[in-house]
Amino acid sequence: MFHQILNLLTFFSTLINSYNGISLHHNSECVYVKSEEDTYRFQSEGYRNICGLYVISDPDYLVEFEFEEFDVSCANGGLLSVVDGWELNGQFFPGTEDHLIPRNQRYQEYCGLHKPWKSFRTSQNVGLIEFRVPVRGQGFTVRVKFVRNPKPCNTVLQNPQGVYTLRNYGQSINCTISIIFPESFRILALNVGSQSTRTDDLMAPQMLEVETGLIKKCKERGQRDYVEILGGDGLDPHLMAVAEDFCGTDSIPNKHKIEVACGNTAVRLVSTGTHDNSVTLAFDLLLDIDSPTLLCPQMLESIAIN
Numbered sequence: 495m496f497h498q499i500l501n502l503l504t505f506f507s508t509l510i511n512s513y514n515g516i517s518l519h520h521n522s523e524c525v526y527v528k529s530e531e532d533t534y535r536f537q538s539e540g541y542r543n544i545c546g547l548y549v550i551s552d553p554d555y556l557v558e559f560e561f562e563e564f565d566v567s568c569a570n571g572g573l574l575s576v577v578d579g580w581e582l583n584g585q586f587f588p589g590t591e592d593h594l595i596p597r598n599q600r601y602q603e604y605c606g607l608h609k610p611w612k613s614f615r616t617s618q619n620v621g622l623i624e625f626r627v628p629v630r631g632q633g634f635t636v637r638v639k640f641v642r643n644p645k646p647c648n649t650v651l652q653n654p655q656g657v658y659t660l661r662n663y664g665q666s667i668n669c670t671i672s673i674i675f676p677e678s679f680r681i682l683a684l685n686v687g688s689q690s691t692r693t694d695d696l697m698a699p700q701m702l703e704v705e706t707g708l709i710k711k712c713k714e715r716g717q718r719d720y721v722e723i724l725g726g727d728g729l730d731p732h733l734m735a736v737a738e739d740f741c742g743t744d745s746i747p748n749k750h751k752i753e754v755a756c757g758n759t760a761v762r763l764v765s766t767g768t769h770d771n772s773v774t775l776a777f778d779l780l781l782d783i784d785s786p787t788l789l790c791p792q793m794l795e796s797i798a799i800n
């Protein structure tokens with residue numbers, strides 16, 4: 495996981511910072527990525543750089559932060575920010591458009607006498623504490639706990655290989671899984687925006703799901719429920735390019751591979767709330783970049799360098 499983040503930091507290093515809170519840059523040497531419940535302590539050695547504690551749990555858990563000690567004076571720009579999600583170079587995951595909480599409420603900043611007295615619970619399996627503690631010896635202690643989330647929506651996946659099912663549970667929400675690797679995707683099962691029709695059988699009236707098969711370019715066709723496979727170099731899914739989008743009902747695993755040669759890849763399920771959508775995907779690390787569906791410019795550069 496740590497390499498993944500370093501990878502990401504390199505990829506994102508050229509992006510412009512448009513975020514006016516404290517923001518992490520690739521040249522910060524104090525980036526910590528943790529995937530375990532524990533008590534983490536930071537004590538400053540007197541540097542002014544911005545550090546980040548990136549926490550990730552399994553997809554069906556939320557992250558809880560509780561401060562046990564807090565000694566960050568506001569002098570010299572000392573500041574600590576608790577972020578609901580991840581932030582890097584001004585981009586957030588989950589994307590600001592898809593998050594139920596507005597951007598300016600996604601992070602809460604503290605220093606001096608304003609201590610974080612309550613515990614924080616993130617809306618998904620990732621959370622972040624960004625901090626700048628210029629006064630030597632000052633710092634904080636935070637307890638990280640994972641809390642079960644029975645209906646995960648936005649998620650960062652730690653493993654670049656696996657199978658995952660995205661669902662909207664009948665709600666009007668957009669859910670994205672993000673994998674910080676170039677990936678190859680295959681659709682194993684799809685039920686997105688499908689039409690149910692009533693059977694004419696009067697003796698046994700029931701709703702029948704019509705198996706439409708996988709339909710491509712659903713967005714263009716005006717479908718409001720669809721899945722899109724994305725690729726990009728930043729965290730925000732809205733700033734990523736679309737490799738393919740589709741909808742329909744298909745219970746037969748599709749052989750077609752969608753290959754995304756980008757530093758960050760994502761699958762986004764857009765739901766209006768009129769359908770109970772689900773999509774199951776198999777994904778694997780994209781090693782062979784011969785003819786990808788989507789190729790990010792930065793990926794091309796990194797291939798050229800190697």
Ligand SMILES: *[C@@H]1O[C@H](CO)[C@@H](O)[C@H](O)[C@H]1NC(C)=O
Pocket residue numbers: 591592593666667668764765
């Ligand atoms: C989901 O995404 C669509 C398309 O980007 C957007 O029109 C819609 O407002 C979003 N829904 C929610 C609940 O954010």
